[in-house]
Structure formats: C-alpha cells, structure tokens
Amino acid sequence: MFDNMKIDAVITMEYENSKDADISLKSLDIDNKGYIESKKEYNIIHFSLKENSLRTFLSTADDLIFSEILVEKVIESASSE
Template sequence: MEKNTKNKKSEIMKIKGKIYLDYKNAESAKLVHDSLEIDNENYLQSELKENKIIYEINNEKLGTFLSTVDDLIASEIVVEKIIEHTDKEKVLYK
C-alpha cells in the first residue's frame, strides 16, 4: 500500500491582492508613493500611474498578508493627513 504523499510546496496557499489609491493630482500621488516606498520595500510591489498608486501584495501566510495591508493603509492615512495639513498651511500663510 502506497502512501499518498504530496509535494509540500504545492500545498502552500498563495494570497494575492491589489489596492488602488486615487488622488486629486499626480503630485499628491507621487508624494505618497515616494514617502511609503522605503517602508514597503521587499513587502509589496507598487506602481505609480499619474494620479494613481497600485499596490500588489503577495504572500503565503494570511496573517502576514493582513499585517502588510494594515501597515500600508495606516501609513497612507498618516501621509494623507500630513498632505492635508500642509495644504491648509499653504492656504493660511500665502
């Protein structure tokens, strides 16, 4: 009687996701992209297209995948708030 042995690598789950972020203008998109790029290196792929950023996340563990997405969103919120605050400062102090 032969045991049914499967290749362990074929059993690994692959989790893939894309996040699309749209901004008012290309300048804001580039600022966010450049601000987050260093922190995201080796964890996800990013592509800047005019006023959009496309993030692609690939992982084999659900927990790591969700943590990466959570970190990305939290970091983007911080950068967005800085941009909003900076834009208000420009209006106030022109």
C-alpha cells in the same frame, strides 16, 4: 489544509492629483521595499501584495493602509497652510 495558500492582491489608491500621488509613493516606498510592489499611473498608485500567510497578508495590508492615512494627513495639513 492551507499549507500551499498564496494570497495576491492589489490595493489601489487614488489621489486628487499626480503631485499628491508622488508624495505618497515616495513616503510609503521606504517601508514597502521588499514587501510591496508599487506602480504609479498619474494620480493612482497600485500596491501589489503577495503573501503565503493570511496573517502576514493582513498585517502588511494594515501597515500599508495605516501609513497611507498618515501620509494623507500630512498632505492635507501642508495644503491648508
């Protein structure tokens, strides 16, 4: 039934400024290489996910979002010092 399923999605994250987007992109790029393509446009990053399995897609998206939340906390912490 779902043997030929292909899932394509773009997750877009917008930051307050280009510097924060750079920090996030550099931090996330380490884990994402080979799994997620990313493109930065000033303060916005577009993450492109392509998977053949819903389970893998959801796992990859979950990992990306969880990692971004951690990066966001680091950025906030550094900004408040």
